[in-house]
Amino acid sequence: MFSHHVTSLSSPYFHGELTAAEDHRVAEHLRICAACRGEYEVVKAGVRTASEIKVICAPESVWVQVASNLDGGQLPPARLWFLRPLAIAAVILLIAAVSLLLLRQHSADPKPRWNVARVGGLPRIDSVDIGESGKLGVGQWLETDASSRARIEVAAIGEVEIDPNSRVRLLETNSEEHRLELARGRLSARISAPPKLFFVNTPSGVAEDLGCAYTLEVDNDGNSILHVTLGWVSLQLTDRESSVPAGAACAMKPGFGPGTPYFEDASELFRAALLKFDFSGNPEDRKSALATVLSEARARDAMTLWYLLRRVDPCCRPAVYDRMAGLVSPPPDVTREGILNLDRPMLDRWKSRLSIRSDVPAKKIHSLWKKLWTETLGRIHGFEGKQ
């Protein structure tokens, strides 16, 4: 009985990596073998230790250096002793990649469709129940009723969960752009791709993914509200744009487009006044709402005030400047006059002082990444690029 000790299986047993039969055998053996049980306790102590490994935030200087190296065209130094095997590997890789590409091109669906999985209830595509799963083609509507939910696989770049009482349509999917329309209801998106590849149209504006996770809700009147949980999302309607960071939200209304972003932990009074300022047609109401916004603003709300600098009437701009300067001092080379004249470099320098993470290096990297991604991965995944 003791000839088949299970000490070597302790870790996979703990992690649930064994087959059902093995798992049962280990459990039974541990019950009767004190030696193996002792070893298992040591492994469990090791697991507890390892479980305390924490993710450490990389210093910003890393990304600045990466961005500047990319700008300067500096590549990582070549390691000479790798050159020969690397060349051989490169040839093999090239042959494999070309073969794969050809294979994919031959087998590629000329009309890519997205996989849809039922999460609950009876989701429908073009009024037909999908059962456990279905395919969403360009132009097709996916609808959920009060008791149904669905999950859409967005090409190879992420997934979108559709809540009950929602109606979404696939508008476009190719290597340059994946676009959904949310006519009503709510979706939650998690996108693992370079920015500006995934878009959601709503009746009040467009949500553009800048590398993020978020929820977007549209009511029956076409009003939208965006909540960002990771990264950034840009909301746009014609020439009006709001970039919304993680932890912030932003409303949109048909005809107005995106309002002003705000952090969700701002005071109720602040948020209500901001809504009135953004969407009221009455100039007096807007003026009094602005006064409330300014008086209620905390240092963290300087992000909102930064947007307001460009959105208020020129006569109100000094008040916004003064309040914002009282919350977050402008850098030494940023002048009051420059800000009141909406000098863009000065506005950007001040923005970099706010407690929002600097996104400049990331933006540079993202643009290069997107180029590489769309040129290479897009083709590999069978999408046709613009070229």
Place this chain on the structure above:
Amino acid sequence: MLFEAYKDRVYSVAIYSLAGNEMAAADVTQQVFLKLMTRINQFRGDSDFATWLYRLVINACHDEYRKRRRFVSLADSFLRTPARGDSPRARYARKELCGRVQAAIGELKPKLRWPILLKYVEGMSYEEIAGLLGCSKGTVASRLNRAHKALGKKLSHLKDQV
């Protein structure tokens, strides 16, 4: 989101694998993301992106380790008190990293350390780790088992020290 999702994890894996050397980990992270940007066209799309990325990380860490081994024993430098020239940030990071868990991880042999880091930082399955390290699932299980035991024993040893 890929960039956002991986940047801190790449740095974390590097800092643990290089025994808490913050400067070396930053170098490795830069190298990895530069390679990523310039070589993404080598990614064939038939393997998981994380697998491909961590292959870059492992190679970069090995290179860095070789480079620095000539000058100083990493384990020694990690366990010593901070050098006088260290910045407050470096001292803070070192203090954090000198915790019992980090020290224990840093003392593992590389072949035991990698499965641990991939399992606990990236949350990979045994099969994914095996694919990345180019070994069998059984080998991964065995290495994790040895690593866990070593950590379990080191933990009690460190408790005694405290």
